[in-house]
Amino acid sequence: MSFSLGLPWVSNGRTTVSGLISKVIPFSCVDGPGNRFVIFLQGCNFNCKNCHNPQTINFCNHCGDCVEQCPSEALSLNDGKISWNSRQCESCDQCLDICPVNSSPMVEEKTVEELLQQIRVASPFIDGITLSGGEATVQLKFVKAFFTAVKNDSALNHLTCLIDSNGYLPLSAWKSVLPVMDGAMIDLKAMDADLHKWLTGRDNFRVFQTIEYLASVSKLIEVRLLIIPNINDTAEEKMAVKDYLSSLNTNINIKVNAFSNKAVKGEAIDWLSLSEEKKALYLQSINR
Amino acid sequence: MSYQQALRQIVNDSRLNTQQKARYLSLQAESMLDCPRWSEGAQELLDSGVVCDMFEGNAPFKPRYVMPDYEKALKKGSDYLELEAPEDLDEAINFLLILFNHVPSVTGMPVFVGRLDKLLMPFVNDGISDDQLKKKIKLMWQMIDRTLPDAFLHANIGPEDNRVARAILSVDGELEQVVPNLTLRYDPEITSDGLLNQAIENISKTNKPHIANEALNVADFKALGDYQGYGIASCYNCLPLAGGAHTLVRMNLLKAAQQSEGSEQDFLERVIPEISEKMYEIIQARVNYLVNDSGFYKESFLVRERFIDPNRFTAMFGVFGMAEAVNHLLGVEAEKGYGHTIEAKEFAIRITEKLAAIVESTKLENCWHSRALFHSQSGISIDAATSAGCRIPYGVEPSTLEHILTVIPHHRHFTAGVSDIFPIDETIKNNPQALATICKGAIAQGLRMFTVNVANNDLVRVTGYMVRRSDIKKHKEEGSRINSTVFGAEAAENCGILDRKSRVISNEFQPWVAMGE
Numbered sequence: 001m002s003f004s005l006g007l008p009w010v011s012n013g014r015t016t017v018s019g020l021i022s023k024v025i026p027f028s029c030v031d032g033p034g035n036r037f038v039i040f041l042q043g044c045n046f047n048c049k050n051c052h053n054p055q056t057i058n059f060c061n062h063c064g065d066c067v068e069q070c071p072s073e074a075l076s077l078n079d080g081k082i083s084w085n086s087r088q089c090e091s092c093d094q095c096l097d098i099c100p101v102n103s104s105p106m107v108e109e110k111t112v113e114e115l116l117q118q119i120r121v122a123s124p125f126i127d128g129i130t131l132s133g134g135e136a137t138v139q140l141k142f143v144k145a146f147f148t149a150v151k152n153d154s155a156l157n158h159l160t161c162l163i164d165s166n167g168y169l170p171l172s173a174w175k176s177v178l179p180v181m182d183g184a185m186i187d188l189k190a191m192d193a194d195l196h197k198w199l200t201g202r203d204n205f206r207v208f209q210t211i212e213y214l215a216s217v218s219k220l221i222e223v224r225l226l227i228i229p230n231i232n233d234t235a236e237e238k239m240a241v242k243d244y245l246s247s248l249n250t251n252i253n254i255k256v257n258a259f260s261n262k263a264v265k266g267e268a269i270d271w272l273s274l275s276e277e278k279k280a281l282y283l284q285s286i287n288r
Numbered sequence: 289m290s291y292q293q294a295l296r297q298i299v300n301d302s303r304l305n306t307q308q309k310a311r312y313l314s315l316q317a318e319s320m321l322d323c324p325r326w327s328e329g330a331q332e333l334l335d336s337g338v339v340c341d342m343f344e345g346n347a348p349f350k351p352r353y354v355m356p357d358y359e360k361a362l363k364k365g366s367d368y369l370e371l372e373a374p375e376d377l378d379e380a381i382n383f384l385l386i387l388f389n390h391v392p393s394v395t396g397m398p399v400f401v402g403r404l405d406k407l408l409m410p411f412v413n414d415g416i417s418d419d420q421l422k423k424k425i426k427l428m429w430q431m432i433d434r435t436l437p438d439a440f441l442h443a444n445i446g447p448e449d450n451r452v453a454r455a456i457l458s459v460d461g462e463l464e465q466v467v468p469n470l471t472l473r474y475d476p477e478i479t480s481d482g483l484l485n486q487a488i489e490n491i492s493k494t495n496k497p498h499i500a501n502e503a504l505n506v507a508d509f510k511a512l513g514d515y516q517g518y519g520i521a522s523c524y525n526c527l528p529l530a531g532g533a534h535t536l537v538r539m540n541l542l543k544a545a546q547q548s549e550g551s552e553q554d555f556l557e558r559v560i561p562e563i564s565e566k567m568y569e570i571i572q573a574r575v576n577y578l579v580n581d582s583g584f585y586k587e588s589f590l591v592r593e594r595f596i597d598p599n600r601f602t603a604m605f606g607v608f609g610m611a612e613a614v615n616h617l618l619g620v621e622a623e624k625g626y627g628h629t630i631e632a633k634e635f636a637i638r639i640t641e642k643l644a645a646i647v648e649s650t651k652l653e654n655c656w657h658s659r660a661l662f663h664s665q666s667g668i669s670i671d672a673a674t675s676a677g678c679r680i681p682y683g684v685e686p687s688t689l690e691h692i693l694t695v696i697p698h699h700r701h702f703t704a705g706v707s708d709i710f711p712i713d714e715t716i717k718n719n720p721q722a723l724a725t726i727c728k729g730a731i732a733q734g735l736r737m738f739t740v741n742v743a744n745n746d747l748v749r750v751t752g753y754m755v756r757r758s759d760i761k762k763h764k765e766e767g768s769r770i771n772s773t774v775f776g777a778e779a780a781e782n783c784g785i786l787d788r789k790s791r792v793i794s795n796e797f798q799p800w801v802a803m804g805e
Contacts (some may be wrong), residue, residue: 026689027721030715036722122689125729127721 019142034127128160349432368589524707531600538606541613609674617661627680664706
């Protein structure tokens with residue numbers, strides 16, 4: 001894997017923590033229960049072949065390859081750093097196609113307080129906040145600071161704070177965020193360890209640990225399965241998923257997402273998309 | 289086209305059924321009457337489309353919207369209809385179905401069929417099971433849809449949670465009929481979450497019902513005085529119960545803006561007052577004709593039997609095309625205008641406030657409280673270049689959050705109703721709680737009406753009323769049993785509504801000529 005954890009944290013010496021944010025959407029009905037404000041954090045510790053948002057995997061290395069290709073001149077390279085002018089940007093996303101390292105020049109550094117200001121506007125209309133990615137827990141320090149700030153804000157602390165995660169975070173780290181996190185949605189990419197490693201670049205031992213731990217402390221909101229035809233929908237995988245989910249012995253929500261070969265890169269372009277009918281059949285077959 | 293040609297084309301149009309032909313012939317005949325009762329200046333505004341008279345006809349012989357006190361009728365019975373006051377649920381439903389057929393409006397059919405749960409609950413007892421109740425409501429729903437096929441016909445339920453309201457939502461969600469249009473009057477202090485959630489489930493499937501801000505509407509109508517309740521009719525009008533609206537005339541804010549020198553000062557202080565003054569001439573002339581000449585209020589049994597009171601009829605001062613007016617005056621493209629900048633948002637609010645002040649202070653004879661009520665008009669099928677009311681134009685809508693925040697400050701001014709329809713992605717179907725949260729939040733923040741179109745449902749909202757996508761497709765070849773489908777079809781063509789996000793534009797009646805083009 002090409003990326004390292006050299007995160008550019010900014011601190012003014014007090015409590016200001018900022019995160020690298022790839023996107024913010026004020027309303028989402030697909031990122032947890034109810035209507036949610038979703039913050040997508042940049043950076044991921046998996047390198048999935050089937051990633052739908054590969055531009056969120058790595059941090060920008062400021063190579064500048066995207067600058068000249070930007071048709072609306074929204075990108076520039078100053079003192080070795082990429083800067084992005086959001087007003088000038090016409091959202092053509094050409095820079096994402098060009099980027100040689102699966103990153104994006106449009107990632108913005110935002111402080112906790114800047115994000116809280118946006119959330120205050122949306123708060124009458126939402127049930128909670130979801131931190132997604134990339135992999136949100138890669139920026140765990142920011143996640144904790146952000147959720148703590150939400151919980152300490154009397155106008156916002158009715159909002160539930162959820163994380164959408166690949167489950168790779170170690171247990172000790174989950175324990176540290178638990179006091180300010182209401183729950184998590186965890187992806188389970190494959191049951192077979194080798195298949196998981198082939199698909200994501202990492203093994204799945206910690207993912208199981210995460211799922212079991214969060215379930216044991218009633219913080220597992222949902223397990224998500226991204227089903228790719230002929231790859232992780234084999235009879236063995238299906239049986240293993242069904243047995244595993246049954247063993248959890250709780251009423252957690254299971255969500256099946258269909259793989260689509262649109263918006264992926266590399267070999268996954270040639271993989272089959274999962275149809276709605278097949279998705280329904282899959283869900284039926286693992287029904288506990 | 290000569291009158292002869294126009295009439296003959298209606299007669300020979302194979303897409304129209306017999307009743308529809310008769311209806312269009314009568315509209316055409318009425319439009320042939322020449323009754324200029326206003327100044328040349330006012331006529332110029334009508335001719336140039338700055339002011340639109342909604343094709344109500346030149347000699348109105350019935351009010352635009354009639355809001356009978358059905359509760360009184362159920363208690364008293366009707367001499368004219370030779371019906372005793374009903375004593376059980378079957379009789380009550382039968383009584384109402386008969387009465388509906390005698391309530392006129394601009395469409396020739398009733399646009400308000402009452403607060404049905406409130407009307408029927410006194411006749412529901414433990415002897416009637418839920419299944420029996422549903423069956424009776426289902427038959428009633430089929431009868432209304434098949435005998436009064438006009439999507440402007442509007443039923444109200446709520447805010448109380450009761451068996452009839454539940455049965456209506458259940459039947460309405462199951463039948464997916466265009467008619468009747470339906471509103472749940474929602475008050476968080478009164479309405480149960482269970483009832484709201486049932487309505488939200490229906491919306492995610494059928495885009496019905498609307499959710500109305502009951503507390504805001506009640507407060508506004510009480511503040512006006514002489515409160516006897518209000519009702520929600522057609523698309524989308526809040527009007528005094530036991531009365532209604534004589535007429536609706538609307539101002540095309542874009543065309544008004546084009547008459548301005550371009551400055552905000554000129555538009556607000558010269559153009560709007562000048563156009564409003566002429567618009568009031570037209571409103572007053574129509575009201576006077578209806579009250580003094582054509583005689584509806586003297587001969588109707590609804591008046592004689594006191595189901596309506598002629599003194600409780602208002603006139604509606606409507607506006608539309610706010611977004612285009614603001615963008616024109618600020619000289620910006622739609623993508624960078626109203627709905628996208630604070631400057632445009634605040635300018636729009638100043639326009640609405642100016643108009644609201646004019647409506648509040650201008651006197652009108654023969655109208656409830658001697659004034660008009662302000663209405664955000666939801667558009668008609670020929671509005672190709674303008675957006676409904678205060679809506680953000682199709683295709684350039686910001687996020688739903690920004691959309692709601694942009695329109696909320698306007699809503700409190702539109703006592704006589706507003707319908708801003710929010711397009712919602714169909715993924716909401718798997719998470720109706722999200723829709724309920726948005727709805728509750730919006731109403732708590734002062735939205736008067738919460739209406740959504742969920743992408744790809746067959747039933748689609750066209751400003752306030754519904755059409756079926758499948759009917760629009762069929763209409764061109766075969767015509768439609770439902771009168772209003774033609775407007776949906778026309779809106780789809782003129783405004784490209786079905787190609788865009790998830791919402792359509794709206795319409796009410798107009799002469800046949802425009803429809804044939």
